[in-house]
Amino acid sequence: MPGERLVVVxxxxxxxxxxxxxxxxxxxxxxxxxxxxEHLPYDRPPLSKEFLTGEVEPNYFRDEESxxxxxxxxxxxxxxxxxxxxxxxxxxxxxVELAYTGLVIATGARARELPGTPALDGVYTLRELDDARRxxxxxxxxxRAVVVGAGFIGxxxxxxxxxxxxxxxxxxxAPVPLAGAVGEQMGAACAGLHERNxxxxxxxATVAAIEGAGAVESVVLxxxxxxxxxxxxxxxxxxxxxxxxxxxxxxxxxxxxxxxTLNAGFPGVYAAGDLARWPNPLFGETMRLEHWTTAAEQGGxxxxxxxxxxxxxxxxxxxxxxxxxxxxxxxxxxxPTADEVRVVAGDVASDSFLxxxxxxxxxxxxxxxxxxxxxxxxxxxxGKHGTWQDALDVAAxx
Amino acid sequence: xxxxxxxxxxxxHGVCEGIRPDVFEVGDxxxxxxxxxxxxxxDRQDLEDAVDQCPTQAxxxxx
Ligand SMILES: Cc1cc2nc3c(=O)[nH]c(=O)nc-3n(C[C@H](O)[C@H](O)[C@H](O)COP(=O)(O)OP(=O)(O)OC[C@H]3O[C@@H](n4cnc5c(N)ncnc54)[C@H](O)[C@@H]3O)c2cc1C
Numbered sequence: 001m002p003g004e005r006l007v008v009v010x011x012x013x014x015x016x017x018x019x020x021x022x023x024x025x026x027x028x029x030x031x032x033x034x035x036x037x038e039h040l041p042y043d044r045p046p047l048s049k050e051f052l053t054g055e056v057e058p059n060y061f062r063d064e065e066s067x068x069x070x071x072x073x074x075x076x077x078x079x080x081x082x083x084x085x086x087x088x089x090x091x092x093x094x095x096v097e098l099a100y101t102g103l104v105i106a107t108g109a110r111a112r113e114l115p116g117t118p119a120l121d122g123v124y125t126l127r128e129l130d131d132a133r134r135x136x137x138x139x140x141x142x143x144r145a146v147v148v149g150a151g152f153i154g155x156x157x158x159x160x161x162x163x164x165x166x167x168x169x170x171x172x173x174a175p176v177p178l179a180g181a182v183g184e185q186m187g188a189a190c191a192g193l194h195e196r197n198x199x200x201x202x203x204x205a206t207v208a209a210i211e212g213a214g215a216v217e218s219v220v221l222x223x224x225x226x227x228x229x230x231x232x233x234x235x236x237x238x239x240x241x242x243x244x245x246x247x248x249x250x251x252x253x254x255x256x257x258x259x260x261t262l263n264a265g266f267p268g269v270y271a272a273g274d275l276a277r278w279p280n281p282l283f284g285e286t287m288r289l290e291h292w293t294t295a296a297e298q299g300g301x302x303x304x305x306x307x308x309x310x311x312x313x314x315x316x317x318x319x320x321x322x323x324x325x326x327x328x329x330x331x332x333x334x335x336p337t338a339d340e341v342r343v344v345a346g347d348v349a350s351d352s353f354l355x356x357x358x359x360x361x362x363x364x365x366x367x368x369x370x371x372x373x374x375x376x377x378x379x380x381x382x383g384k385h386g387t388w389q390d391a392l393d394v395a396a397x398x
Numbered sequence: 399x400x401x402x403x404x405x406x407x408x409x410x411h412g413v414c415e416g417i418r419p420d421v422f423e424v425g426d427x428x429x430x431x432x433x434x435x436x437x438x439x440x441d442r443q444d445l446e447d448a449v450d451q452c453p454t455q456a457x458x459x460x461x
Contacts, residue, residue, distance in 0.1 A: 292453055372410040
């Protein structure tokens with residue numbers, strides 16, 4: 001309709017999917033896509049994987065021509081939104097006021113910084129293409145790399161750094177890596193991949209200081225251990241990027257607080273992707289996921305809901321993420337808190353196994369290492385509230 | 399409507415299978431195969447969701 005404008009803030013996965021879904025739904029109002037980075041929307045997962053090990057090009061989802069012409073997007077890259085005024089239905093970007101009828105907030109997350117990290121050359125976090133370029137340039141044969149954090153991103157960086165020929169030490173503050181994401185039992189099982197591939201992972205290791213003169217020279221642990229380092233990559237998680245929304249009236253609580261339809265508390269305002277915290281009706285739990293497929297799914301849904309709020313649909317989804325280490329693929333579906341985790345195929349000491357997560361009589365999650373066939377059958381089953389026996393049957397069918 | 403799978407790009411995540419197990423399946427070869435090519439308008443939203451949520455952008459819907 002004339003006079004309508006959908007504004008999408010954040011020009012990455014969720015933002016792009018929002019734009020695409022709006023046009024596909026027949027939306028013929030104006031669409032403005034605002035992105036802080038100079039880059040066209042690109043794919044983040046490769047940045048900790050193949051991008052670090054070779055001269056691969058960034059994976060841009062679309063070229064500028066298709067965005068501007070095919071999708072008729074008013075594209076504003078290299079411009080950060082600084083303010084939202086929901087009562088006036090206005091966003092301020094680069095000092096310019098932009099009126100909207102519908103708004104999708106998709107500013108994602110930024111890398112968490114290690115408190116007290118000095119500004120030394122050779123110390124990096126990884127979130128954006130420019131970070132990945134710097135890290136890639138710093139890696140190479142014989143380079144001594146210290147990765148802080150044995151989560152998924154830290155583990156992928158360690159695996160890639162090894163492939164690039166670096167000597168890698170991974171430091172993890174917790175007793176077991178990945179306990180929050182997949183539970184302690186499977187966290188330990190995944191960490192076995194590092195061990196089998198000869199990467200030194202040190203748990204219960206807390207960084208006391210990162211030292212150097214101009215460039216990083218060493219990482220000092222709180223027990224006094226000093227690790228010489230040419231490059232330090234900090235992978236200790238991400239923080240939802242909501243600073244520009246402070247004072248707007250939108251409720252912020254480790255993300256943007258939404259209802260089931262991803263509405264952020266004001267007419268026409270929806271959120272999607274890494275920063276959206278919403279009650280997932282499939283689980284009766286409030287979630288905020290930092291998973292690729294969730295961002296893609298929510299981006300499309302948020303846009304459809306923003307342009308047709310009267311038909312807004314809930315976001316009911318079974319979480320899914322993957323991670324690739326040393327040529328192996330880890331896949332997780334569902335939620336990790338469970339009464340029991342049972343290995344139903346393969347062996348946790350090997351590079352192929354499948355584990356099921358049980359809550360009462362139901363299956364709540366599944367983790368596969370190099371088990372591509374059953375994992376998504378289990379995702380579909382979890383989405384239908386399948387029983388534990390159903391899950392055992394799916395697993396047995398292979 | 400026609401669904402194309404680029405099997406050079408597909409790595410068998412199976413997100414599409416999770417959405418429509420009656421249409422897509424991860425094979426023993428580790429990539430996705432189509433179980434049917436007969437689609438109606440009622441399938442459109444699911445097929446578009448499968449395309450949008452494919453982590454390797456291996457799917458393309460025509461028509
Ligand atoms: C290195 C890496 C590897 C990953 N690997 C995997 C994986 O293997 N599997 C998996 O499931 N997930 C993975 N993820 C997570 C996945 O990439 C994210 O879930 C996804 O990118 C989230 O998309 P998003 O659009 O919500 O946010 P983002 O991709 O974070 O995009 C947000 C965008 O908004 C922009 N922005 C921020 N503030 C403003 C502002 N004020 N105004 C305008 N624009 C702004 C940012 O610059 C950014 O471009 C990985 C992430 C990273 C960083």
